[in-house]
Amino acid sequence: MTVTQRLDDTPARKHKPLLAGNGFGSNILALALVTLAIFAFLALTRQNFATWQNLNSILFGVSIDFLAIVGFTYVMVMREIDLSVGSVFAFTGTLTGALLVGGWGFWPAAGVALLAAAAIGFVNGFLVVRFNINSLMLTIGSMLLVRGLSNVLANDLGGQTYPRAFRSLARTNLFDIRITIVVMIVLVLLAWGFQRRAALYRKMCFIGENVKSATVHGIQVGTIKILAFVASAMTAGVAGIFTASRITHADVRMGLGLEFVMVTAAIIGGASLYGGRGDLRGSALGLLLLALVLNGMIMYDIEPVFQQFVIGALLIATVAFDTVLNRRGQ
Amino acid sequence: MSSIRKTSFLRSARLEQETLTFTVVILLALVLTSISPAFLDPNNLASLQTAVAPNLIVALGMMTLFMIGRFDLSVGAVMGISGIASAMALDAGMPVPVAFATGIMTGAAIGAFNGLLVAYLGINHLIVTLGVLYMTRGVIEVVMSGQQLGGFTSFPEGFSMLGQWGFGGLSGIFLFSLILCIGFEGFMRLTLPGRKLLFLGGNPVAAEAMGIARRRTEFWCFVLSGGLAALAGVLMTARVGMANRYMGDGLEMQIFIACLIGGGSIAGGKGSYVGALAGVLFVTLLTNAFNLLLVPSEWQAVVIGAVLVLVLVADGIMVLRKRGRPWRNILGLWPSRLAT
Numbered sequence: 001m002t003v004t005q006r007l008d009d010t011p012a013r014k015h016k017p018l019l020a021g022n023g024f025g026s027n028i029l030a031l032a033l034v035t036l037a038i039f040a041f042l043a044l045t046r047q048n049f050a051t052w053q054n055l056n057s058i059l060f061g062v063s064i065d066f067l068a069i070v071g072f073t074y075v076m077v078m079r080e081i082d083l084s085v086g087s088v089f090a091f092t093g094t095l096t097g098a099l100l101v102g103g104w105g106f107w108p109a110a111g112v113a114l115l116a117a118a119a120i121g122f123v124n125g126f127l128v129v130r131f132n133i134n135s136l137m138l139t140i141g142s143m144l145l146v147r148g149l150s151n152v153l154a155n156d157l158g159g160q161t162y163p164r165a166f167r168s169l170a171r172t173n174l175f176d177i178r179i180t181i182v183v184m185i186v187l188v189l190l191a192w193g194f195q196r197r198a199a200l201y202r203k204m205c206f207i208g209e210n211v212k213s214a215t216v217h218g219i220q221v222g223t224i225k226i227l228a229f230v231a232s233a234m235t236a237g238v239a240g241i242f243t244a245s246r247i248t249h250a251d252v253r254m255g256l257g258l259e260f261v262m263v264t265a266a267i268i269g270g271a272s273l274y275g276g277r278g279d280l281r282g283s284a285l286g287l288l289l290l291a292l293v294l295n296g297m298i299m300y301d302i303e304p305v306f307q308q309f310v311i312g313a314l315l316i317a318t319v320a321f322d323t324v325l326n327r328r329g330q
Numbered sequence: 331m332s333s334i335r336k337t338s339f340l341r342s343a344r345l346e347q348e349t350l351t352f353t354v355v356i357l358l359a360l361v362l363t364s365i366s367p368a369f370l371d372p373n374n375l376a377s378l379q380t381a382v383a384p385n386l387i388v389a390l391g392m393m394t395l396f397m398i399g400r401f402d403l404s405v406g407a408v409m410g411i412s413g414i415a416s417a418m419a420l421d422a423g424m425p426v427p428v429a430f431a432t433g434i435m436t437g438a439a440i441g442a443f444n445g446l447l448v449a450y451l452g453i454n455h456l457i458v459t460l461g462v463l464y465m466t467r468g469v470i471e472v473v474m475s476g477q478q479l480g481g482f483t484s485f486p487e488g489f490s491m492l493g494q495w496g497f498g499g500l501s502g503i504f505l506f507s508l509i510l511c512i513g514f515e516g517f518m519r520l521t522l523p524g525r526k527l528l529f530l531g532g533n534p535v536a537a538e539a540m541g542i543a544r545r546r547t548e549f550w551c552f553v554l555s556g557g558l559a560a561l562a563g564v565l566m567t568a569r570v571g572m573a574n575r576y577m578g579d580g581l582e583m584q585i586f587i588a589c590l591i592g593g594g595s596i597a598g599g600k601g602s603y604v605g606a607l608a609g610v611l612f613v614t615l616l617t618n619a620f621n622l623l624l625v626p627s628e629w630q631a632v633v634i635g636a637v638l639v640l641v642l643v644a645d646g647i648m649v650l651r652k653r654g655r656p657w658r659n660i661l662g663l664w665p666s667r668l669a670t
Contacts, residue, residue, distance in 0.1 A: 127639070127642075127643060127646075130660075131643055131646030131647055131650065131660070132646055132649070132650060133642050133643065133645075133646040134596060134642075136454075136456050137456075137596060137638075137642055138639065138642050140583075140638070141635050141636075141638035141639035141642060142635065142639060143635070144583060144631055144632075144634055144635030144638060145631070145632055145635025145636050145638075145639065146635070147631060147635070148628050148629065148630070148631030148632030148633075148634075148635060149628075149632055151628040151631065152626070152628040152629065152632070155626070155628060257464070260460065260461075260464065263457070273454055273457070303472060303475065305468065305471035305472055305475060306468060306471075306472055307468070308464050308465075308467055308468035308471065309464070309465045309468025309469060309472070310468075311464055312460075312461040312462065312463070312464025312465035312466075312467075312468060313461065313465055315457065315460070315461040315464065316447065316453070316457065316458060316461035316462070316465075319453055319454060319457045319458070319461070320447065320451060320453050323451065323452055323453045323454070324451065
């Protein structure tokens with residue numbers, strides 16, 4: 001069949017706009033309503049739930065995880081994934097703590113740790129772009145590697161508590177609420193603008209939709225992808241520093257399984273494993289939803305060990321919905 | 331002018347990478363013999379056999395999935411839960427064959443669940459098997475939460491014999507896994523269904539056009555992988571005489587790396603069971619080397635991760651070469667912008 005024939009055969013079809021809210025979870029309002037419903041349910045049935053202290057701690061936890069999901073979401077927009085976030089998160093936090101215990105000042109220590117995170121992100125992105133490696137696989141490798149390094153550091157520290165100045169970082173307040181919560185709100189507003197206005201975001205969606213076409217149209221696919229991986233590692237690093245400060249000592253379990261929470265949250269929030277979409281506002285809501293569910297399980301005295309099962313099941317369920325609703329090219 | 335070069339045996343039998351891995355394994359063994367006197371100690375050799383046997387059995391299933399371009403990360407957890415399932419069946423007073431079957435069925439059922447989601451719903455196999463890994467580990471924690479850390483430890487004589495028989499100084503399950511490996515290799519090389527597996531992985535579209543049932547094959551390969559992992563789990567439970575929550579922890583990555591090193595490719599269409607044996611030997615010797623040289627366990631994770639990254643990069647380069655990209659285009663300073 002020649003090309004002309006094929007052109008004649010196909011009736012002129014108008015493509016649906018790329019981001020017209022036709023995917024699973026891409027409707028922020030619906031997601032917000034579900035979250036609100038769960039919130040209302042828990043608030044009405046459990047009296048311990050709607051206390052200021054509990055809500056504050058949920059929001060605080062979400063806001064720290066949110067910092068890590070910023071870059072992660074935009075990596076997913078481009079049909080890549082970065083499973084090393086949990087390890088980078090732990091590594092950066094532990095490295096900052098280790099340097100501080102070793103007598104460094106806070107800013108140099110955090111700077112060096114963030115640079116290390118950026119280097120890891122760069123290597124991930126570079127290898128993915130240059131050798132065309134499946135990022136799922138590659139980042140599992142770097143996940144193991146960085147986790148090992150982080151555990152080496154944590155074992156060297158042997159459970160020492162970090163210096164007082166560092167411990168108080170996470171408890172810094174701005175306008176009477178935790179600084180990370182303020183940062184989260186500001187970032188969500190910024191992301192709103194970024195996703196509506198920025199050419200870069202459009203390019204990223206284009207890369208995720210069709211990388212060949214994007215290349216042909218002169219978008220610098222490699223550069224943007226590498227930058228996104230670097231951003232993902234660095235935002236994970238910032239979150240790791242705050243978490244290290246929050247848990248006050250080196251812990252080998254820090255950030256364990258975080259990457260799967262993030263995949264689940266991002267997909268609930270409108271991203272897709274098949275690329276081309278992703279919304280930071282949705283990701284934030286997804287994280288909040290997961291946090292509420294886990295908190296609700298604790299409120300209902302469900303065994304904590306069962307959480308692992310629930311996270312696994314939620315991961316499969318959301319990805320199943322994502323696949324069934326967004327199936328393309330099959 | 332130019333004569334037609336005869337294809338070497340290794341090339342025509344697709345055993346090039348396997349040979350390379352075997353050579354590395356032999357070199358590694360020689361190095362270990364020379365630098366560590368404990369390596370050739372009978373105790374160490376016996377523990378090596380015990381380590382290779384379950385890994386090889388699991389790797390056979392994984393390699394089958396590799397051939398069709400899939401993989402299964404839940405094998406470690408499946409191994410753990412099937413050991414526990416058979417131990418619980420024994421604990422409830424069931425006879426040994428029933429307990430054995432319970433363990434295998436548990437694994438096969440989890441494999442069937444994986445296969446259903448991947449083959450018939452078309453969900454990404456990495457996500458499915460990772461999710462199942464988490465769920466299975468969660469179930470193990472819940473089941474074992476009333477138990478002590480050691481888990482189930484007392485088994486009837488007949489069950490322990492499953493894992494502890496030996497023949498001429500070699501461990502029984504080691505021999506069994508070798509025979510299984512040879513059987514699978516024969517199946518892959520000599521029978522039509524075996525060839526179909528490689529065809530399916532090499533070019534799924536063409537294979538489906540030829541009438542190979544892709545979904546059904548994928549499904550049964552996942553069941554096979556789950557079943558073999560369960561077999562390894564039950565045999566190891568019988569061998570070590572206990573079923574606890576730590577069995578098979580982190581095993582999936584070792585098996586995964588073993589299969590990649592042994593000639594498999596995540597793109598599918600490549601690989602052999604002999605290669606799985608070579609890869610498992612390599613990974614086991616590497617772990618053994620760490621233990622003999624007293625390297626802390628955190629560094630083992632670092633090295634395993636680094637090896638995985640290296641193998642993936644090598645795999646990526648090979649794939650690009652296969653598509654006809656010249657070397658300077660792959661490794662040069664400014665590669666062509668038209669990637670993919």
